[in-house]
Amino acid sequence: MxxxxxxxxxxxxxxxxxxxxxxxxxxxxxxxxxxxxxxxxxxxxxxxxxxxxxxxxxxxxxxxxxxxxxxxxxxxxxxxxxxxxxxxxxxxxxxxxxxxxxxxxxxxxxxxxxxxxxxxxxxxxxxxxxxxxxxxxxxxxxxxxxxxxxxxxxxxxxxxxxxxxxxxxxxxxxxxxxxxxxxxxxxxxxxxxxxxxxxxxxxxxxxxxxxxxxxxxINKVDARFPVQTVLRPQNDTHRDYRGYAGRIASGVLRTGDEITVMPSGFTSKIKTIDTLNGSLAEAFAPMSVSITLEDDIDVSRGDMIVRSNNKPQASQDIEVMLCWLNNDPANPRTKYSIRHTSNSQKAMIKEVVYKIDIKTLGRVTDDNPLKMNDISKVKIRTTKPLMVDSYRENRTTGSFVLVDDTTNETVAAGMIV
Structure with a gap:
């Protein structure tokens, strides 16, 4: 049905x-x-x-x-x-x-x-x-x-x-x-x-x-929970509450699951899964929930809660398919902000491996900078590790955008290979 x-x-x-x-x-x-x-x-x-x-x-x-x-x-x-x-x-x-x-x-x-x-x-x-x-x-x-x-x-x-x-x-x-x-x-x-x-x-x-x-x-296998914010209510009823709020990107999370917080590597178990309408025994993508853990560990925005036996790749060097969206061409070695799930940090394009000829769909290599509508395979380096899956397996954790900090314009969209 x-x-x-x-x-x-x-x-x-x-x-x-x-x-x-x-x-x-x-x-x-x-x-x-x-x-x-x-x-x-x-x-x-x-x-x-x-x-x-x-x-x-x-x-x-x-x-x-x-x-x-x-x-x-x-x-x-x-x-x-x-x-x-x-x-x-x-x-x-x-x-x-x-x-x-x-x-x-x-x-x-x-x-x-x-x-x-x-x-x-x-x-x-x-x-x-x-x-x-x-x-x-x-x-x-x-x-x-x-x-x-x-x-x-x-x-x-x-x-x-x-x-x-x-x-x-x-x-x-x-x-x-x-x-x-x-x-x-x-x-x-x-x-x-x-x-x-x-x-x-x-x-x-x-x-x-x-x-x-x-x-x-929707990817139902790989449990990925990017943390958007930490909830610390300032009232007598929930004085000791510490929840991690966000939207489940993929998979299913259940109370009692053994989890790892990435990139720190701290481990714990899910204590409760809370919503506005009460607690749940399990939650799945794309639900928005708040998760509490049995242990008091350091978790902040941009971290990702995953099952301990099923972790994404944590890397600072990633290969991606990139579409350049901006009117101005890409500047070599320029630092951009990369927005991936709830994580934001600095990144730069290290190398353009090849470009796609949009007319023939063949691969071409040249030394010209990326310009608007170019689709290319590039290598990107980030200041801190990103928790990523390939776009083929997970469209949420396998995608990102690049933002020019000076203009706040989205200059490129990428898919992780």
Whole structure:
């Protein structure tokens, strides 16, 4: 049974004019997830533009300069709910120069929807979007073969595109791939099953999203509890209380578990697991709790409580896949702040091992500094050890951002190899 309150995050990606915004507009429109005042505003705007009906793309292109240029230039987030599930959509641009936007929108996604124009098939940007989905370890991919109405709803065209994408996916770390032929403009196989493609026997897009199981995407094995703050209530009732509050990043913690506090290495046992509604015998990701220990040991913000028989790697030298997000290039040997879970400390880029050619997806080496949208493998050195897992195994403890202390801008996002 699915939890009706379970949240699913999905991102849309595709080349220019593949119909991403139209698809999301159709999804919202046909699922009746649009408020009346929003619909009225879009209808008025559509009339001013001379459209005969509602321009579905306007449901996501909410900024005036986006509308004037006719393209989506940023990550547009939309929220909607059906009787079966809650959703957050990240509509990301398809342009190469907006690679950073796609990575931003896809970083927390459970599902990546990749649009392909049925007339053009798998093209260079399709491969790039599939590569980024693989790089970010998005566990589920839905390939939406759009504009099937422009190829006469041909099953042969659809099968050819499926074969093309299968060849791409076979070289990447993409496991669960599903294919849906559709026409976002006409509504075929978006919310309602298409009458024009009776040869397609599987579910339309919304039903696929509603019934997709995503609970297995959370790491349930490795117990990781980054400490956000130490609770010391100043009242008579809880005078001796000392709790360590935070959000469980992964795994399960139970009272009586033998734990180690990293990086200090102090050991103890969990005495209680407390919440606003009382104590629990066990807690799991992504619950926010306060943990008390049987021993009075030194624990502070940035430390990580883990099971003694299952520890993450503690290292000052880490290899990562890094996406440079800032307009200014990276400065060699410059110190940045690295934000990893609740831990913040200084770090610098020691070496750029190689860069990814975003057009060919091949590896290149050069002496040029990292610039905006560059994806590269680098070596980073931190001032103190970080408690890390590989991003493949744990998306929470395997990810981080770099911040420029002078401007307080996030300059890069990284995934630990």
């Amino acid at each position: 699915l939890d009706n309150n379970q949240l699913l995050r999905f991102t849309t990606a595709g080349s220019v004019d593949d119909g991403k915004s139209t698809l999301i507009g159709r999804l919202l429109y046909d699922s009746k997830s649009i408020f009346e005042d929003q619909l009225e505003a879009i209808e008025n705007t559509s009339k001013k533009k001379g459209h005969a009906g509602v321009d579905l793309a306007l449901f996501t292109d909410g900024l005036r300069d986006e509308r004037e240029q006719g393209i989506t230039i940023d990550v547009a987030y939309r929220y909607f709910t059906t009787p079966k599930r809650k959703f957050i959509i990240a509509d990301t641009p398809g342009h190469i120069q907006y690679t950073r936007n796609m990575i931003t929108g896809a970083s927390t996604a459970n599902v990546a929807t990749i649009l392909i124009d049925a007339r053009h098939g798998v093209i260079e940007q399709t491969k790039r979007h599939a590569f980024i989905a693989s790089l970010l370890r998005i566990p589920h991919v839905i390939v939406c073969v759009n504009k099937m109405d422009l190829v006469e709803f041909s099953e042969d065209v659809f099968n050819t595109i499926v074969a093309q994408f299968e060849e791409v996916a076979s070289k990447l770390l993409v496991k669960d791939v599903r294919y849906i032929p559709m026409s976002a403009l006409l509504g075929d196989n978006v919310v309602n099953k298409s009458k024009n493609m009776v040869w397609y026997q599987s579910a339309p897009m919304l039903h696929t999203l509603e019934t997709m199981h995503i609970s297995s995407d």
